[in-house]
Amino acid sequence: MNIRPAMLFLCALLASCATAQESGFITVPSQPANVGDAGTAARAYHDSGAYQRGLEVVANRAARWIKTRAPSAHQPALVLDIDETALSNWEIIVRDDFGRPIAGPADLASAGPWGWAAWDQLGRDPAIVPTLEVFRVVRAANVMGDQLSDLIGGHAERKFLLPDPFYRVP
């Protein structure tokens, strides 16, 4: 029996346990980000105004580029994604605590959770104002979205990705 590798493993295990015990916890060295913490951080990001400022930064850059590019564009077009680009779903995002159930009612008298399909039919999601401003400026080829999947495909001369830590669409 080769005892040397076993002793090295035991020493490494004891060293890692000692480190964890010094901080008062016995745990594993790594794990994915905590979903509850991510929700708290996303809500703080939105409520602090940082999300709005992020939208304004990207939309202003898009508007500046459009103004520069528009005079020489041939058959310019604007392609906008809808959710979290042109329209905000923040109301249902909060109601569903960052979950995304598709089925189910969206009863305004109910605290939720609400179904996204029913929510879409309400037409209650307001315009994202920085994107609305871009729409008012636009006369050039452009694509804007909030998900990487909105922007792939190779049809855009320039792509603008708005911040969206609230959900992921693959």
Ligand SMILES: [Mg+2]
């Ligand atoms: Mg979207």
